[in-house]
Amino acid sequence: MSATRLLxxxxxxxxxxxxxxxxxxxxxxxxxxxxxxxxxxxxxxxLKKMETDRLLEVVPTDDQPGGPDRTAYRLTPDGETEFQLLLAKYLAESDDSAQGAYRLAAAVTFLPALPRAKALSLLRHRITQLAGQRASARDLLEHGSGWGQPEHVGELYRLWLASMDATDEWLRGLVARLESGGYVMADDGEAAFGTPTKQV
Structure with a gap:
């Protein structure tokens, strides 16, 4: 599933x-x-697909007569559930594909929509998953030509490992920032980014 749905x-x-x-x-x-x-x-x-799936519903707007016809949407209860599920999934699951990177970026955008403890739990889960992936990549590099031929293809594993090392460092930094009270989260009693605050 693409990042577009969550965004x-x-x-x-x-x-x-x-x-x-x-x-x-x-x-x-x-x-x-x-x-x-x-x-x-x-x-x-x-928008159209999620209306069909009953994640969004059409709401009345104050369009001017003769103006552009703009259909406005709001989340249904199922839409709120889907938002929370996708946000949690994309933060917690370590996926090194291009789509995985897009999904993580989308999830970080709405990170403050979560309670602090939940965000920390999801990020720690991702760190644990990433540790296993890093161990696998190191094992391949240290124990011969598990990547096949030609030999220089092993550089792809070095690139993969370097990318995972950088992601791990960033994740641990984000966890530390959240632990020290960084960012306004959903349960902080203030308006967090990504919470419903505006109307059409």
Whole structure:
């Protein structure tokens, strides 16, 4: 599943209700087309699909007569559940694919929508998974030509390991920042980023 689904749900949730142009404008202002591979057309497709799946519902708007027809959406209870599930999954599951990187970026965007303890638990789970992946990569590098031929293909494993080492360092830093009270989280009694605060 792509990062677009979480990002679209998150932006609609943040606004309380939003139309497609608002969601598109918000995501493009974050440069999500670059770091999450979100194509503008996929935003409208995601909105329609999630309405069909009953994760979003259409709400009345105050459009001016003769103005553009803009359909506004808000999360249903199932949409809120889906948002929370995707957010937790994308933070907790270590996936070194390109899609995995996009999903992690989307999840970090809405990290403050979680209670602090839950965010910490999910990130620690990811660190544990990553430790196993790093051990596998080191084992391949240390015990011969498990990567096949030609020999220089082993450089891909070195690149993979270096990337995982950097991710591990960043994750541990994020955990430390959260433990020391960094960022306003959902249970801090203040308006956290990604919480429903705006209306169309």
């Amino acid at each position: 679209v749900l998150g932006v609609v949730r943040m606004y309380g209700s939003a139309h497609g142009y608002q969601v598109r404008r918000e995501l493009l202002s974050w440069s999500a087309d670059k770091w999450a591979n979100v194509a503008p057309g996929s935003i409208y497709h995601a």
